[in-house]
Amino acid sequence: MYDRPVVFLDLETTGATATYDRITEVGLIEANNGEFVREWSTLVNPGISIPPMIQSLTGISNEMVASAPSFEEIARELWLALEGRVLVAHNARFDYGFLKNEFRRLGKSFSAPVLCTVKLSRKLFPQFQRHNLDSLMSRHDIRCDARHRALGDARVLWHLAQAWREAPGEAAVIEATAKLLKTATVPTGLPDDTYTHIPEGPGVYLFYGLSEDNKDIPLYVGKSVNLRTRVMSHFSGDHRVHKDMRIAAEVKRIDWIETAGELGALIEEARLVKKLSPIHNRQLRRNTELCAWHWPGQRHDTAPQLISARELSGVEFRDLYGLFRSRRAAIEALREIAAEHQLCNAILGLEKRSAGTRGGACFAYQIKRCRGACTGAETTEAHALRLAAALTGLRVKAWPFPGRIGVRETSADGERCELHVLDQWCHLGTIKSEEELQALDDGSPRPLFDLDTYKILTRYFYNGKGRPDVVPLPAVTAS
Ligand SMILES: [Zn+2]
Incomplete structure (x- = not known):
């Protein structure tokens, strides 16, 4: 609370159901590292009528909101006030749910780290039973002249933060806050405000270490639809894995490339992993050996031929089977299929036909593992049909568009x-x-x-x- 940008917020609404009810008033106080920045408040025209009971609780009447701006009209200013800050609220799920729904109605996806002052109070003062706002006000001797109005209640939260600063003290509050937020700690090699600079949209992020002669060492490349959240998840307590601990110890710089969407991020990630070979990415093998079985028309008088990635241009994808990382893997796969379906290794070109043996029978035929396409016991047409069926699962998907x-x-x-x-x-x-x-x-x-x-x-x-x-x-x- 005292170590990061936060916004103390309270909302008044037409009722308790975030998916149906609407916001009638927003009150907030922005603070940076414990310092007051500004307060802001506005009535909001909810577009639906406020039930009498709620009117008498808050004092906000239908007449008062009639000339107020709609949520859409304040959305941009509110978004800017919330952006990059921890949202602090009493029963924060309530306010967070309303904000998410109001922004969703405008086609925007709102998300923020949320700190609930009920939970925080419980953590700081476990000896007390009650943690509702009125109890906290009397416990900490906080007065409010506009209770149940948005800014009035937001101010109570601000005063609460000041009271807690005295007792139990900043350190205790910061520690409890970090636990509640499951905060990502910033790795020691990075500036404290690292996360606030990372955008929340899709893209690719890069972790770099530093060599002894001050050169970037690529450690890891990843992609996400929310760069900031994903980067933070590498360094948060509840996702600790060995790889992330090593990255946290080594990282000296974070870089990122924003993309418009997910596909762009996926493509860019694959490109960068190949280009940079980061230490902690599972290495994608280079394509130099990439190959496939090519069997045009599934003709019975031909066998699949192994062709490499370089020879793929101009080839019909529907005539290709597999896509293998190496020639060895391709041959291995075809051997397994042949064994499983009692196909003929000699016909498939996986075994040299020795003229000396009986009618050119393959080895498998001699131990009754081939149905005999090599000897004529099975026709080559029947063999080709069985081979085509066996290869179905390996068939490369045809490009589903007429062209580019x-x-x-x-x-x-x-x-x-x-x-x-x-x-x-x-x-x-x-x-x-x-x-x-x-x-x-x-x-x-x-x-x-x-x-x-x-x-x-x-x-x-x-x-x-x-x-x-x-x-x-x-x-x-x-x-
Ligand atoms: Zn055979």
């Missing part, structure tokens, strides 16, 4: 818009508008097929929560 597309993402505040240009599971680039498309075409050569991008995109298109905003794009014009 853009996926548009817009940030929640509408200020950031990105168009991810995609074709055949490749990420060709991210641009701010369609006008930049030509520059993209004229620029870098087409990227190689990348397994991580393929996985990100298939997950995004087939298992994603939202419906992607897909924009068809013209084919590349040769210049």
Whole structure:
């Protein structure tokens, strides 16, 4: 409370149900590190009528709010007052719930660290039974001339904070607050105000250590739809894992890249992990060996051929099976499928056919593990059909669009818009508008097929929560 920006807040409402009732008054006091900054209060026109009982409790009548601004009209100012601060309120869940619902009605997602003064009082003074506001006022000798009005009650919370400063004292309150907030402690190598600078939107964050000759050492790259919360979760008591403890000890600098949405963050994360090879990221293997089985038309007189990522351009994805990190993994997978389905290793090219043995029978046939496509006991057509069925699960997903597309993402505040240009599971680039498309075409050569991008995109298109905003794009014009 005395070691960070907070806002003491109280709301008056038309009732107790946050999803139905509305706010009629907001009162708040901003404070930084225990210093009073300013107080602010406004009546709010709730757009619904205030029940008589509530009118007599608060003294706020329908007439009083009739000419008051709506929540929408004060939303921006209120948001700015709350942003970056711990929300301190009495029975904070109530006020927090109302704020979340009012902002949600405007299409905004409000979230803040919340400190409840009921819980805090209980922690500081466990010997007392009652912790409602009137009890606390008499216990700490606090007077209020506008009880049940928003600013009046917010001021009580401010005075409470001053009283607690004397007893039990700042240190005890800060400790209890940290426990209630499960606060992320700032790693020792970072400035105290580190978290307040990190945006709350989607993007990629980077932790750097420092080498002896003062060079950045990439420690970890991660992505999130809320950068600040995610970064803090690495350093909060209840998520402590060994990796995070090591990062906390080593980190000297945090950097981030904001994106408009989740897809942009996923793509950027994969790119940076490859580029920087951070110490604590599970290493994504490079694509140099990436390969797949290629079997066009599932023809019975041909066998699947192993081709590498470099040879993928121009190949139909529906003729591809697998996508493997190495040739060895690809061969291993096909061997397992052959064994499981009693297919013929000789036909598949996994085993040399020795002319000397009986009718070119493969080894598996001799121990009755092959149905005999090698000897003619099974026709090659039947073998091909069984092979096609066995490979179904490995089939690479065809690109589900007629050609090149853009996926548009817009940030929640509408200020950031990105168009991810995609074709055949490749990420060709991210641009701010369609006008930049030509520059993209004229620029870098087409990227190689990348397994991580393929996985990100298939997950995004087939298992994603939202419906992607897909924009068809013209084919590349040769210049
Ligand atoms: Zn065989």
